[in-house]
Amino acid sequence: MSYGAVGHGGHYHSQAPEAHFMHTPGLCIVIPRNPIQTKGLLLASIRSPDPVIFFEPKILYRMSEDMVPEEDYTIPIGKAELLQEGKDITLLGYGASIRQLKMAAKMAEAKGITCDIIDLRTILPYDIDTIEKSVKKTGRLLVTHEGPVTAGVGAEIAAKIQERCFLHMHAPVKRVCGFDTPFPFVYEPVFFYSF
Numbered sequence: 001m002s003y004g005a006v007g008h009g010g011h012y013h014s015q016a017p018e019a020h021f022m023h024t025p026g027l028c029i030v031i032p033r034n035p036i037q038t039k040g041l042l043l044a045s046i047r048s049p050d051p052v053i054f055f056e057p058k059i060l061y062r063m064s065e066d067m068v069p070e071e072d073y074t075i076p077i078g079k080a081e082l083l084q085e086g087k088d089i090t091l092l093g094y095g096a097s098i099r100q101l102k103m104a105a106k107m108a109e110a111k112g113i114t115c116d117i118i119d120l121r122t123i124l125p126y127d128i129d130t131i132e133k134s135v136k137k138t139g140r141l142l143v144t145h146e147g148p149v150t151a152g153v154g155a156e157i158a159a160k161i162q163e164r165c166f167l168h169m170h171a172p173v174k175r176v177c178g179f180d181t182p183f184p185f186v187y188e189p190v191f192f193y194s195f
Contacts, residue, residue, distance in 0.1 A: 004057045004096055004146050016147035018123050021053055028052040028077055029123035031095040035066045040075030048077060057096040080127035086114030089140040092131060094120040097144045123153055132164050139170035149177035
């Protein structure tokens with residue numbers, strides 16, 4: 001299903017409901033960041049013996065310039081991808097939020113801060129081992145997603161990292177997420193770019 005904000009969808013069309021489905025045992029939840037990832041993850045989802053909900057970020061429909069390979073390929077469900085290596089902080093997201101994380105990493109780099117960027121790709125089951133390895137190296141974690149901050153994907157990951165990496169942390173986990181309110185139709189661009 002398509003999901004997420006595009007700047008003019010309002011509360012009926014801009015929701016990010018992936019956290020609702022995290023409470024369903026046995027369900028896989030997949031969210032790609034670009035068309036190349038979409039093809040590989042979608043083929044893996046179709047071929048999976050488990051039920052999969054596949055979310056496509058609507059904003060990517062109009063933003064991508066990637067050429068998708070014609071050959072058959074799959075990307076493993078449940079495996080995150082380390083997109084960039086750094087030493088100071090781990091930035092974690094999925095779907096359209098990866099674009100914002102890359103921009104934030106460039107801004108941080110201008111100030112001498114280097115970032116690990118991880119694309120979660122699969123919300124459930126999520127790849128805690130890749131996240132843990134990165135956080136133990138950097139000592140810091142920032143998680144972002146479009147959905148509301150309360151009981152979101154970031155809350156689950158923050159709790160798990162706190163359990164596994166407490167003695168390695170230099171700062172508390174930070175969540176930069178959507179507000180706990182419906183998307184406003186007229187002011188959606190303001191809402192979307194203010195968290």
